Amino acid sequence: MPASALRANHLRCEYLVTPLGIDECAPRLSWTIESNRRGARQVAYRVLVASTSARLTAGNGDFWDSGRVESNQTTHIVYGGRSLRSRDVCHWHVQVWDETGKTARSKPSVWTMGLLKKSDWRARWIAADREIIQRDEDAIAPTLTESGTPAHFRREFKIAGTVKRATLYASARGLFELRLNGRRVGEDIFAPEWTDYDKRVHYRTYDVTRLVFPGNNVIGAILGDGWWSGYVGWQETRGPYGSLENGLLVQIEIELAKGKRLTLGTDKTWTCNTGPILSSDFMMGEFYDARRESRGWDKPSGKSEIRNPKSEIEQSLLTPAAGSPFWLPACEVTAPRAPLVAQRSEPVRVTETIAPVSMNQIHPGVFIYDLGQNITGWVRLRVKAPRGTRVQLRHAERLNPDGTLYTENLRRAKATDVYLCKGGGTEVWEPHFTFHGFQYVELTGLLSKPGKDAVTGCVVRSATAPAGCFGCSHAGVNRLWLNGLWSQRDNFLSVPTDCPQRDERLGWMGDAQVFLRTASYNMDVAAFFTKWLQDVEDAQTADGIFPDTAPRLREGKNFVGLDGLGGAAGWADAGIIVPWTIWRVYGDKRIIERHWPAMTKWLDWIERYNPDGLRTRELGNNYGDWLCIPSDTTFRTHSPMKNLLATAYWADDAAKMVRMAREIGQQTDAKRFEAMFKKVSAAFQKEFVREAGRVTVETQTAYLLALAFNLLPENMRARAAEHLVENIKALDWHLSTGFIGVSLLNPQLTLAGHADVAYRLLLRDDYPSWLYPVKHGATTIWERWNGWTKGNGFFNPQMNSFNHYSLGSVGEWLFRHVAGIELDPDAPGFQRFVLRPFISSGLNFARASYRTMHGEIVSHWKRSGKKLTWNICIPANTTARVSVPSEPGTKVTESGMPVERAKELRIVGREGRFLICEAGSGIYTFGSNWQD
Numbered sequence: 001m002p003a004s005a006l007r008a009n010h011l012r013c014e015y016l017v018t019p020l021g022i023d024e025c026a027p028r029l030s031w032t033i034e035s036n037r038r039g040a041r042q043v044a045y046r047v048l049v050a051s052t053s054a055r056l057t058a059g060n061g062d063f064w065d066s067g068r069v070e071s072n073q074t075t076h077i078v079y080g081g082r083s084l085r086s087r088d089v090c091h092w093h094v095q096v097w098d099e100t101g102k103t104a105r106s107k108p109s110v111w112t113m114g115l116l117k118k119s120d121w122r123a124r125w126i127a128a129d130r131e132i133i134q135r136d137e138d139a140i141a142p143t144l145t146e147s148g149t150p151a152h153f154r155r156e157f158k159i160a161g162t163v164k165r166a167t168l169y170a171s172a173r174g175l176f177e178l179r180l181n182g183r184r185v186g187e188d189i190f191a192p193e194w195t196d197y198d199k200r201v202h203y204r205t206y207d208v209t210r211l212v213f214p215g216n217n218v219i220g221a222i223l224g225d226g227w228w229s230g231y232v233g234w235q236e237t238r239g240p241y242g243s244l245e246n247g248l249l250v251q252i253e254i255e256l257a258k259g260k261r262l263t264l265g266t267d268k269t270w271t272c273n274t275g276p277i278l279s280s281d282f283m284m285g286e287f288y289d290a291r292r293e294s295r296g297w298d299k300p301s302g303k304s305e306i307r308n309p310k311s312e313i314e315q316s317l318l319t320p321a322a323g324s325p326f327w328l329p330a331c332e333v334t335a336p337r338a339p340l341v342a343q344r345s346e347p348v349r350v351t352e353t354i355a356p357v358s359m360n361q362i363h364p365g366v367f368i369y370d371l372g373q374n375i376t377g378w379v380r381l382r383v384k385a386p387r388g389t390r391v392q393l394r395h396a397e398r399l400n401p402d403g404t405l406y407t408e409n410l411r412r413a414k415a416t417d418v419y420l421c422k423g424g425g426t427e428v429w430e431p432h433f434t435f436h437g438f439q440y441v442e443l444t445g446l447l448s449k450p451g452k453d454a455v456t457g458c459v460v461r462s463a464t465a466p467a468g469c470f471g472c473s474h475a476g477v478n479r480l481w482l483n484g485l486w487s488q489r490d491n492f493l494s495v496p497t498d499c500p501q502r503d504e505r506l507g508w509m510g511d512a513q514v515f516l517r518t519a520s521y522n523m524d525v526a527a528f529f530t531k532w533l534q535d536v537e538d539a540q541t542a543d544g545i546f547p548d549t550a551p552r553l554r555e556g557k558n559f560v561g562l563d564g565l566g567g568a569a570g571w572a573d574a575g576i577i578v579p580w581t582i583w584r585v586y587g588d589k590r591i592i593e594r595h596w597p598a599m600t601k602w603l604d605w606i607e608r609y610n611p612d613g614l615r616t617r618e619l620g621n622n623y624g625d626w627l628c629i630p631s632d633t634t635f636r637t638h639s640p641m642k643n644l645l646a647t648a649y650w651a652d653d654a655a656k657m658v659r660m661a662r663e664i665g666q667q668t669d670a671k672r673f674e675a676m677f678k679k680v681s682a683a684f685q686k687e688f689v690r691e692a693g694r695v696t697v698e699t700q701t702a703y704l705l706a707l708a709f710n711l712l713p714e715n716m717r718a719r720a721a722e723h724l725v726e727n728i729k730a731l732d733w734h735l736s737t738g739f740i741g742v743s744l745l746n747p748q749l750t751l752a753g754h755a756d757v758a759y760r761l762l763l764r765d766d767y768p769s770w771l772y773p774v775k776h777g778a779t780t781i782w783e784r785w786n787g788w789t790k791g792n793g794f795f796n797p798q799m800n801s802f803n804h805y806s807l808g809s810v811g812e813w814l815f816r817h818v819a820g821i822e823l824d825p826d827a828p829g830f831q832r833f834v835l836r837p838f839i840s841s842g843l844n845f846a847r848a849s850y851r852t853m854h855g856e857i858v859s860h861w862k863r864s865g866k867k868l869t870w871n872i873c874i875p876a877n878t879t880a881r882v883s884v885p886s887e888p889g890t891k892v893t894e895s896g897m898p899v900e901r902a903k904e905l906r907i908v909g910r911e912g913r914f915l916i917c918e919a920g921s922g923i924y925t926f927g928s929n930w931q932d
């Protein structure tokens with residue numbers, strides 16, 4: 001881009017690029033400014049929103065013309081035009097001006113409104129005729145006792161005229177996969193996504209203009225169980241949300257060129273049947289009989305649909321190979337009581353595919369494939385085998401020493417897919433309503449040796465956009481960062497889950513909050529967490545207790561439930577930490593406003609039960625510093641540590657509330673929470689702090705909490721940090737933190753002046769350490785430090801996941817302190833930020849890029865001998881406080897010149913080994929001296 005150019009780019013609405021069918025009536029618009037010129041700033045903008053693209057091009061913002069607004073704001077601009085209505089198509093662009101008077105107009109973008117009123121829905125909820133499903137379930141019962149048989153639905157319809165626009169809205173109790181005239185509608189998987197279905201059910205909107213044609217058309221739908229009625233968590237029975245059957249709701253609206261509108265919705269004119277998927281469940285896997293495929297079921301037949309009286313159904317089901325052509329009318333069923341809401345986050349998709357790195361025959365006919373990467377998703381199978389061949393795929397994260405699959409840690413999740421071949425050529429198949437967490441696949445059932453290409457790994461996740469990238473001179477650290485990224489990919493599936501493989505896969509709140517900063521550096525998770533925070537709030541009790549996992553599950557028969565679980569320190573507190581972090585990272589004030597009542601209710605509840613300021617009364621669990629070392633014995637059950645942890649979190653909740661209250665102008669609340677913080681921190685000090693910065697519970701996490709949450713008198717902080725270092729030293733420079741402490745460990749050591757200790761912990765690779773799993777081949781973050789150890793092999797399989805991101809929260813530190821890309825303590829959203837890397841002799845270079853709401857920040861330092869070179873990029877329309885690592889008294893240069901001469905750089909002072917500058921946007925290269 002030429003140095004003088006100015007661009008407005010990356011237009012988004014409610015964090016999403018061209019979202020369809022939103023139901024936010026005051027959506028927020030954002031863009032980025034791009035320019036290569038140092039110091040480039042936006043001084044004004046003008047947003048136009050128009051009902052057609054022609055109007056927009058003509059400069060006619062009939063929905064909204066913001067007029068020229070003098071402002072440098074480019075994010076969260078609240079739409080201020082005429083009220084938005086169902087189905088509105090909103091074409092928009094933005095014009096910007098920089099401080100030199102130059103102006104630029106963005107390319108046009110668009111968002112559409114969904115169905116905002118209940119009465120917009122003409123479609124009815126339908127379900128399959130029980131008889132059809134039951135027959136199939138009975139027929140296959142001996143093989144598959146546990147999962148539901150997905151129903152197929154179909155409806156033929158005619159379009160008389162040319163289609164101008166066709167939009168499809170769909171929801172389900174269960175999961176839908178939609179087809180139009182033989183083609184898949186959208187790329188979404190597992191829609192609608194997981195919510196507490198008693199509180200809200202998502203619908204999705206698709207533009208299907210290109211999938212429908214004048215003449216006969218067919219819409220088809222397959223309906224699976226998913227979170228609604230399959231196995232969720234460790235429950236013993238299916239269906240955590242009650243007794244209602246799976247249901248489908250689809251509405252297609254077609255606008256013809258001549259202006260006529262057609263609406264077609266699900267109702268009893270739709271027909272239903274079963275198909276080749278005999279059972280499918282998240283935990284158990286899928287059973288697919290390709291001989292039952294009925295080609296063209298989702299295409300126009302030209303014949304009447306209900307060709308057979310009921311009596312003939314039996315026959316069709318007894319001859320599955322025929323692929324039953326017999327369709328019965330669908331039944332209309334009760335609509336859910338909960339409102340239908342538009343999904344507001346990135347859908348789940350197959351985002352990448354992975355070819356195996358090896359294939360091994362371990363016994364005759366038993367082939368083990370290694371993907372070289374622990375993933376979440378499934379296998380795309382490619383086989384050529386005689387009709388009726390039963391190919392079985394089992395999945396595991398690790399292998400036993402004898403080369404067989406290690407599946408004990410999956411607990412009740414069977415994670416087994418079965419495919420019965422139809423024969424007659426190469427067959428390619430992927431399952432529909434299941435997913436597994438695995439690196440290894442066992443393939444059996446083929447008579448001849450399969451090729452390596454029989455198996456391809458399909459990675460399935462919420463399709464959040466990549467944000468950051470980290471690399472340095474240490475291969476192990478790079479793999480560690482990548483392992484965190486993979487665990488994020490593998491676990492951000494509709495909600496932030498703990499693990500993707502065993503019978504759990506729940507939205508554990510503690511895990512999510514400790515990893516959130518890391519997650520936000522890795523990917524743009526704003527929309528994802530905005531959605532999940534609604535699940536969190538939906539799960540809050542009337543008393544104000546936040547849950548330990550969200551979405552909430554409903555207690556049922558035989559369900560070892562989570563319904564009563566809530567209020568755990570460090571877990572339930574995510575109800576405050578997550579909005580706080582989304583505000584800090586993305587500058588999102590609305591998230592605070594929307595969840596303010598819920599957050600205040602939570603703190604009121606804690607205070608009601610703990611009036612003296614010590615949080616010793618908990619409801620349900622206190623997991624303490626979960627999976628710390630020595631784990632599972634002392635500290636998990638050690639109540640002083642738990643009380644300390646709980647009280648510390650309470651104090652920090654209150655401190656965060658003070659800042660957030662001020663941000664949204666709730667001054668009275670700010671005062672109240674300030675008093676609360678004072679009371680709780682005083683109680684903390686009285687109970688847990690002794691002279692000279694000693695904390696009564698001698699654990700690393702106890703010190704970390706006291707330091708991180710500002711619970712020590714100022715004059716004790718340095719001593720407390722020394723005690724922390726002594727503790728680490730006493731363990732021969734090893735960490736001992738669990739989920740809670742680990743995210744604070746290296747950041748707090750660094751901020752307290754012990755970056756050398758942080759690096760020392762980072763770079764060691766003996767047990768327990770971050771690099772120990774890496775050294776032993778980990779491709780994701782393990783749930784526990786001792787998931788596998790050299791002497792003892794696998795830990796107890798009852799709780800031994802190899803894909804839990806919590807202990808990977810050190811990713812935050814890699815970005816914040818190694819690369820030095822840090823939030824400004826006083827300014828949310830990275831429009832103003834801090835660059836301050838901590839250099840260590842352990843690394844020769846470190847490089848990170850991070851895409852913020854305002855564009856990409858880059859920091860890249862490298863050492864050669866005593867010379868340090870540091871390249872940084874500060875996006876247009878942002879500024880940074882830049883701390884240049886440099887020996888006091890030596891020369892610092894910028895692009896070869898004395899730093900003082902650099903334009904757009906103002907030196908404001910020195911703090912020890914940092915020269916502090918204020919910098920405008922631009923690319924800078926510093927040179928300085930550095931020695932360890």
Ligand code: BGC
Pocket residue numbers: 498499504508509510511623626804
């Ligand atoms: C989950 C964790 C979770 C924990 C609560 C476990 O079963 O896998 O990740 O945070 O329970 O202590």
